[in-house]
Amino acid sequence: MTSGWAPPTTTDAPRAGDGSLGHHGGKLRTIDCVAQSLAVGPIFSAAVLGAILFALSGGVGPFVMVLTMIGILGLGSLVSEMAKRFSGSGTVYEYVAHTLGKRSAVFAAGAYHVAAIALYTGIPIIGGILLKSFCTEHFGFDPPWWVAALAVLVFTIGVNLIGVQVSVRTQLSIIGLSLVPFVILTVAVIADGGPNGHTADVFNPSTVAAGGSILDGLLFAILMFVGFELAAALGEETADPARSIPTAILATILICGFFYVVTQYVGAIGSGGPEDVPFDFAALADQYVGGWLGTMIELAVLLDVLAVGIGFTAATSRGLFTLARDGLLPSRLTAVNGRDVPTTATLAVGAVAAAVVVVGLLVYGVAAPEDPSGVVVGPPDAINTFTVTSTIGAFVICVVYVLLALGVITYFAVREPVPGAVLAGVVGLATAGAGVAAQFIDATAPVGDARWGRHLGLVVLAVVLVWLIVNLLVNGDRVRAAGDRARRHEA
DSSP: OOTTOOOOOOSSSOOOTTOOSOOSSOOBOHHHHHHHHGGGOHHHHHHHHHHHHHHHTTTOHHHHHHHHHHHHHHHHHHHHHHHTTBOOSSTHHHHHHHHTOHHHHHHHHHHHHHHHHHHHHHHHHHHHHHHHHHHHHHHSOOOOHHHHHHHHHHHHHHHHHHOHHHHHHHHHHHHHHHHHHHHHHHHHHHHHOOTTOOOSGGGOGGGOOTTOOHHHHHHHHHGGGTTTTGGGGGGGGBSSHHHHHHHHHHHHHHHHHHHHHHHHHHHHHHSBTTTTBOSOHHHHHHHHTOHHHHHHHHHHHHHHHHHHHHHHHHHHHHHHHHHHHTTSSOGGGGOOOTTOOOHHHHHHHHHHHHHHHHHHHHHHTTOOOBOTTSOBOSSOTTHHHHHHHHHHHHHHHHHHHHHHHHHHHHIIIIISOOHHHHHHHHHHHHHHHHHHHTTTSTTTSOOGGGHHHHHHHHHHHHHHHHHHHHHHHHOHHHHHHHHHHHTOOBO
16 A cells, blocks of 8 residues: 655654654653644634624624534544544645545645645734734833744744654643633633623524624634644654544644633623723733733733744644655655654744745835824734735635545545544534635625735645646656555554
8 A cells, every 4th residue: 555655865863764753752642732732822812803703793702602612523523533543744634535535635735734834924923013012011122023023933943843742842831821811810700790790691692783693703713713633743743642632632622612602701791881891801801800910911812822833833844744755845844853853844834934024024014003193003014914824724724624524524424434423524514614605705704905815825725736736747656655655644
């Protein structure tokens, strides 16, 4: 089944003959895999996107989030079932190879990893903007956003180069610290009850406010879970991948879903009223606890962005490593160091992110919107670069989720009948399809410069298709061997 494949050679540190990762040092545990999948960034998403979700859903954000979590659990169940059987470093690569075939697997792998890189490249920019704002407000130091962005980039790449155990445990520590101020805020708001007291209306779909829509909220909320499967990229470096990765994926969905439901409820009952407190967690912290907690909330969001960057760097570098090891990208990307870090691939991801920072600087400069008196009233215009890259990534990954769901439904309906998995697949397919549809429905479609993200997402899909066709014509044996290689990792 693997005839015709041979691992490319590199001039870096030695590696096992099969070209796999995870031969040096300790193996990862379940908690490490959970930390990797939590690169989905629940704290950042809740804080930055929570108010948008609440408005789109017409005030029933907690109800919408419960529905969304159920749908994502269907998709997560599919990935978990496949992770019990196959444990490579290519994430959906192996799963699609076993269900839809080699060509579809190569296309899905190319699209997925380009999308994941797009998601990562926006992290230094949004992180830099948050860091700039935090330094300005609390330290009286106002660095240019692009300098702060490069600092975030160097940190996330540097942590990954040290080793995967360091990177995932750094993520876990950051996430744990970031949760503390949100726990304090949750206790304070629930104990107070907010301006109008506790209510179950936010869980009642019949109380949707005018202008809101459960469907619009659902379509938007789906995108807040993109990346839940990132732990699968660590299959070759995990001690017991058949147990740890499925557990990590489902645990991540439940953790994120619970966190989103709680924060939606806290924002709902805590905002508004006579004090006219906005649906903003730093503002809520100022109102219900004190300015010190508002500062901690801001710091928590910034730290969570760093954790997201670390996780996506780990996943994307291993994706490039996998494609290069199969002869579909330059062989130099297979170079690893003594700690099994794909060094060249990691640096390549960092180089792409640096290029995006430069593009953001050239297109948007260092300016920020100002009022007529010249007072800055918003983040630097370069934040549009983040919205473009995140739109590309979320859109394309949802397309890959659709392919994954179609393949796995077929697998568990025909080749290895598991009725429960088929049902979960149908739910997951509907959820992933809704995530794609969200890009084209007026209420949830990208607006402003973010529309370029949707357009470029379509371009990415077209370019990956052309890349596959060229490889089939020029390197057909490599594509077939890549498919075989993707199908080797049986857990």
